[in-house]
Amino acid sequence: MSDENQLATGEKSIIPMAADVPVSYDADVVVVGAGPSGFAAALKSARMGASVIVVEKLDAPGGVHTSGLQGHASEGIGGIHTELMERFDAHGYIYRADNTSHADWAGNPLSHYERKKSPGDDFIRLSFNPEGSGSVMSQMLDEAGVFALYDTRFVDCIVDPGNGDGHIRAIVVENNSGRFAITGRIFIEGSGTGQLAASAGVPYISGGGGQPDTAQWDGVHRPVPGGLLWTMHGVDLPSLVRHQQQADDPLLQKVIAEARAAGDIPEGLYRPTMQGAHIYASMYIGHPTLDMSPMSADGSYCLWQNVPYELNLHMDESGEDNSTATRLLRSYVDAEARFLRKYVPGFDNARIGSIGRYVGVRDGRHPIGEHVFTIDDARNGHRFRDAVTHPMKKLFFWDTYTPYEFEVPYRCFLPKKIDNLLLAGASLSFSYETIFMVMRNFPWTTLTGEIAGYAAGRCIEKKIGPKELEWTSPYGPGG
Ligand SMILES: Cc1cc2nc3c(=O)[nH]c(=O)nc-3n(C[C@H](O)[C@H](O)[C@H](O)COP(=O)(O)OP(=O)(O)OC[C@H]3O[C@@H](n4cnc5c(N)ncnc54)[C@H](O)[C@@H]3O)c2cc1C
Incomplete structure (x- = not known):
């Protein structure tokens, strides 16, 4: 915070408070966060017969994919992920865009996903309606x-010292009932940012730790920026495409320049480069121009606003950084919507549909587990005796989209220093580039949540801790 904005007195002081909190609930399995990973973990362990409580600070499960408006759908990779796609479809929430509904969209440089295709290429883009799908997940x-407590925020945890590892006795949460504790046998990290693990004393690497790409200007390791997604309804795609073609303005650079000259584009919106450097090649994280994808209904599009790299904001670890990102990105959304309506044909009658309920974190804390999966595990095709997955082939864009085939070991779910916590989703014990490249997306975070839920369910059945569970064969879809 700059000096002129300083609201508190400079020196930090401490106000002692009564530490006692009532224990209001108890369950076999307690899950923090109901994003894809926490949701799948809670669902799986409950289906195996465990009593399960999940606490979610927002009003629905789904995390980035419902509350954050990232409704990217697919055929499904099996297990709970496929079940979700089928349920969303049965409720009429899957929207399909293709050449028929979106002529001239493949190869359009404004397309978030189809820009690399050639004009006229076939494409199918499936998306689910985030609002409706959140209700289905609930x-x-x-x-x-599952006993789900919404609008309930995890704030702390109580750890008993053990002989070696510590043992989580309870989490402390807050909601309309006040501050209270929930006790449990096994806890699952589903916050997407390693918040529970960090609070329990698990060592972790902060977002940005070790990223060479972002340190090239001044040695500062910046996290891969988070982003705010929003939707616009009432877009007339044929008019937009006509403008791109007739004005020879495929990237809208002409209208952007016009608006910028008129003072209608704030600094930071449509930044072409950052401090002169292209980061992650031409990846969308740099957000050089309008970035959109068809979603939910004809004429509706999802748009991306990303945190500027330069700001080096750690939204997961700093409430002030989070507020800065939220204020800034909402102002960009407002400016972008006004720019589009005023200057870009096809948007004349468009309007903002929704804005994500929070700025999503792409690169939060990375908890350290009994194994940290690194890029070399992928490059070397490392095989693990405790593999939880069958070998998966994925493109690693850090290595110029090289396909590597790899397995994930169970030890990536087991954090150091705590004996009754399972990691999942974006908080698995992976290095920043491997989690970001391959395991952090919706299908895989759902799968790793399901695996964590399966492990918790087995441990409850066997009355053992997660570190005592022998993992001998890969987990197939559906367990
Ligand atoms: C901007 C952005 C764009 C992305 N784009 C794509 C994409 O195009 N395709 C794709 O597949 N993936 C995408 N991802 C990645 C993917 O969405 C996430 O990595 C994935 O959602 C992680 O799942 P998760 O369950 O670990 O965490 P999250 O989805 O982050 O869910 C965490 C949940 O925990 C809750 N929570 C957090 N803290 C607390 C607390 N203290 N108390 C209670 N609840 C809490 C949150 O409200 C949230 O519901 C994107 C991510 C971001 C941030």
Whole structure:
């Protein structure tokens, strides 16, 4: 915070408070966060017969993919992920865009996903309606008997010292009932940012740690920036495409220049480069221009706003950084919407649909587990005796989209220093580039949540801790 904005007195002081909190609930499995990973973990362990409580600070499960408006759908990779796609479809929430509904969209440089295709290429883009799908996920938790507490924020945890590792006795949460504790046998990290693990004393690497790409200007390791997604309804795609072609303005650079000259584009919106450097090649993180993808209905599009790299904001670890990102990105959304309506044909009658409920973190804390999966594990095709997955082939864009085939070991779910916590989703014990490249997306975070839920369910059945569970064969879809 700059000096002129300083609201508090300079010196930090401490106000002692009564530490006692009532224990309001107890469960076999306690999950923090109901994003894809926490959701799948809660669902799986409840289906295996465990009593399960999940605490979610927002009003629905799904995390980035519902509350954050990232409704990217697919055929499904099996297990709970496929079940989700089928349920969303059965509720009429899957929207399909293709050449018929979106002529001239393949190869359009404004397309977030189809820009690399050649004009006229076939494409199918599936998306789910984030709002409706969040309600479906909530119903699925109810059906499985999961006790979900929404608008409930995890704030702390109580750890008993053990002989070696510590043992989480309870988490402390806050909601309309006040501050209270939830005790449990096994806890699952589903916050997407390693918040529970960090609070329990698990060592971690902060977002940005070790990233050479972002340190090239001044040695500062900046996290891969988070982003705010939003939707616009009422876009007339044929008019937009006509403008791009007739004005020879495929990237809208002409209208952007016009608007910028008129003072209608704030600094930072449509930044072409950052401090003269292209980061992650031409990746969308740099957000050089308008960036959109068809979603939910004809004429509706999802748009991306990303945190400027330069600001080096750690939204997961600093409430002030989070507020800065939220204020800034909402102002960009407002400016972008006004620019589009005023200057870009096809947007004349468009309007903002929704804005994500929070700025999503792409590169939060990376908890350290009994194994940290690194890029060399992928490059060397490392095989693990405790593999939880069958070998998966994925493109690693850090290595110029080289396909590597790799397995994930169970030890990536087991954090150091705590004996009754399982990691999942974006908080798995992976190095920043491997989690970002391959394991952090919706299908895989759902899968790793399901695996964590399966492990928790087995441990409850066997009355053992996660580190005592022998993992001998890969987990197939559906367990
Ligand atoms: C901007 C952005 C764009 C992305 N784009 C794509 C994409 O195009 N395709 C794709 O597949 N993936 C995409 N991802 C990645 C993917 O969405 C996430 O990595 C994935 O959602 C991680 O799942 P998760 O369950 O670990 O965490 P999250 O989805 O982050 O869910 C965490 C949940 O925990 C809750 N929570 C957090 N803290 C607390 C607390 N203290 N108390 C209670 N609840 C808490 C949150 O509200 C949230 O519901 C994107 C991510 C971001 C940030």
